[in-house]
Amino acid sequence: MAHIHLPDGSFTLFWVAVWWICALALVGLALLWARRGKIDRRRITVAAFVATAAFAVFQVQVPLFGGVHLNLTPLVGILAGPLLGSLIVLVVNILSAAIGHGGWGLIGANVLVNFSEVLTAWLLWRGMGRVVPGLFPRAGIATFGGLFVGNLAMVGIILVSGIQGVTQSSSQILFGLSLLVAVNLGAAVLEAFITGFIIVYIGRLRPDLLEGRRP
Amino acid sequence: MTPPLEKRGLLIFLLIIVIIAIVALAANRITGPLGIEERFSRAVGLPAPAEETGNGVFGFSVEGNPAAYGAVLGVLILLCLFLLRWRRKGNG
DSSP, X not given: OOOOOOOTTSSOHHHHHHHHHHHHHHHHHXXXXXXXXXXXXXXXXXXXXXXXHHHHHHTEEEOSTTOEEOOOHHHHHHHHHHHHHHHHHHHHHHHHHHTTSSXXXXXXXXXXXXXXXXXXXXXXXHHTTTTOOOHHHHHHHHHHHHHHHHHHHHHHHHHHHOXXXXXXXXXXXXXXXXXXXXXXXXXXXXXXXXXXXXXXXHHHHOGGGGOOOOO | OOOOHHHHHHHHHXXXXXXXXXXHHHHHHHHOSOOHHHHHHHHHTOOOOOOOOOOOBTTBEESSOHHHHHHHHHXXXXXXXXXXXXXXXXXX
């Protein structure tokens, strides 16, 4: 799903630094905010479980449209919220780069992309409680929304940063990325079903995990 | 007649799926079946990366080093088990 799959050196050092600083500032602010509220043992444990699930799924290339991978970032948003979610996406991206999936220089940009998915999914999940009471469609729509915004963030970051060593114009890059986003959103169908089924399962076994109000 | 809220949510969800599936299939027809990195490189005009030797099963494969993936995943699972015990101690 939305994840910038470009090698190190694609962005200039300036933009690598800009996105890294933005990502670290975001995670720092989220953690400061999180310290204000009480983060109990249950939330930390749930965050660890969704981080592990996200890391496990993130690295697996699924044979759909020639190859895509799922993120589970909307699930992270729904279960862990955006504050702990920001830390989760940072950890998952660092561990992914450590095993050779994604460049180190792109971690900052990818954290911002993934965080936009976490935040949007969480907002939609919370906001649609009364409009769409069913857990499955609510989780599915939140997943689509999160992944759509994540793809927009990904395109925006690439267009703003520019790619070193290419002769294509911005409009050509935008066209190429639009096709990529369309294919990515096809993979979002699979992710929406998986997230929906997981949320329904959790809703039956542990509905208390879905009731939290705090971000 | 307005369908109940639950059915309406499901209808919206299914409608989104149909629209996205059509768009995705059309885009896939234009680009052709490409791997993740190849599709990305072509989209921005970079040369396609060298094709990786497959470590996959039934088309599923691990991005990055599979041994490192297994090791990191193992550590994360152990951490989860530790946190689960820690949480239960906190409850008890």
